[in-house]
Amino acid sequence: MSKKKFGVPALAGLIVACCAVALVAQAEPSKAGKPADNSYCYVCHANFQAEELARNHQKHGVGCAKCHGESDRHSADEDGLTPPEIMFAKEKILDGCTKCHALTKLRAVDEHEAAFAKDPAKRKVCTDCHGKHRMAVRTRHWDKTTGKLIKAEGVRMMNKNSAATNAK
Numbered sequence: 001m002s003k004k005k006f007g008v009p010a011l012a013g014l015i016v017a018c019c020a021v022a023l024v025a026q027a028e029p030s031k032a033g034k035p036a037d038n039s040y041c042y043v044c045h046a047n048f049q050a051e052e053l054a055r056n057h058q059k060h061g062v063g064c065a066k067c068h069g070e071s072d073r074h075s076a077d078e079d080g081l082t083p084p085e086i087m088f089a090k091e092k093i094l095d096g097c098t099k100c101h102a103l104t105k106l107r108a109v110d111e112h113e114a115a116f117a118k119d120p121a122k123r124k125v126c127t128d129c130h131g132k133h134r135m136a137v138r139t140r141h142w143d144k145t146t147g148k149l150i151k152a153e154g155v156r157m158m159n160k161n162s163a164a165t166n167a168k
């Protein structure tokens with residue numbers, strides 16, 4: 001039943017909403033606040049609890065929602081067909097990070113040569129080096145720009161590495 005509720009027309013509406021959401025809230029790294037509460041996301045994404053990129057930001061007040069949006073509809077969809085509000089295609093990762101980390105400072109770090117390599121074939125994205133922020137198994141594939149569901153494998157509940165089977 002709930003599959004119908006999040007069917008194609010509803011998803012199309014959500015996509016419009018997604019695009020209107022401001023990418024990432026501005027925040028000065030040096031003015032970080034209290035630790036962020038990610039417990040809502042850990043219900044399914046428990047595997048991100050100890051992950052470096054998420055953890056290092058969480059403790060400085062930058063939670064999952066700062067980068068991926070509040071994503072209430074995604075979190076409430078037990079079928080896992082509704083995408084989170086903000087996803088990052090590879091070519092958008094740098095822009096997402098530089099909302100908070102000044103480009104001039106990043107360029108000044110020697111180890112960042114590969115992040116700014118002229119040759120796109122040699123260029124690395126921030127998450128190639130920082131954290132292990134990728135899942136070993138994906139059962140849902142959305143277009144990261146439009147949020148459109150491209151492919152959903154029905155075996156999700158049976159796959160021990162899948163996000164939704166990590167629920168506590």
Ligand code: HEC
Pocket residue numbers: 024025026027028029030032056057060062066067093096097098099100101126127130
């Ligand atoms: C919403 C703002 C925000 C965004 C977006 C953001 N960061 Fe951060 N980042 C912070 C804050 C705040 C800190 C902690 C204070 C500091 O180290 O400057 C931090 C710290 C870091 C650190 C140092 C971690 C440590 O403790 O050693 C790295 C590395 C980092 N971020 C990488 C990234 C990458 C990669 C991205 C993009 C995927 C990113 N950040 C996006 C705010 C942000």
Ligand code: HEC
Pocket residue numbers: 040041042043044045064065068069070071072074075076077078080084086087088137138139140141142144156162163164
């Ligand atoms: C009810 C379970 C559930 C909750 C709660 C949940 N997610 Fe998810 N999430 C999933 C599933 C299932 C996938 C697809 C995983 C896969 O491909 O196997 C997913 C995938 C994602 C993705 C990957 C998108 C991409 O780039 O393809 C992001 C980002 C994400 N979730 C963020 C969040 C955030 C942020 C929260 C908390 C606000 C959250 N999720 C809460 C189930 C959940």
Ligand code: HEC
Pocket residue numbers: 094097098101105106109111112114115124125126127128129130
């Ligand atoms: C080739 C690997 C690599 C890539 C790609 C990379 N970094 Fe780093 N980054 C490092 C290393 C190594 C350091 C220095 C050691 C450390 O602090 O982890 C560093 C340091 C940092 C720091 C701390 C800088 C400081 O002033 O102390 C931040 C923030 C950061 N990186 C963010 C990013 C962002 C954002 C991107 C994408 C534009 C990125 N990094 C791409 C390897 C990388």
Ligand code: HEC
Pocket residue numbers: 038041042045048049053054057058062063064065066067068088089090093096125127128133134135136138
């Ligand atoms: C600092 C910004 C930032 C924070 C905080 C953050 N993410 Fe992400 N997330 C990203 C970026 C950038 C990507 C794309 C990474 C890539 O493709 O290499 C991503 C990708 C993902 C994916 C897709 C992984 C895959 O295999 O494609 C999931 C799932 C996810 N994030 C969940 C979360 C959850 C859950 C949290 C909180 C516990 C979180 N993220 C916190 C920036 C962030």
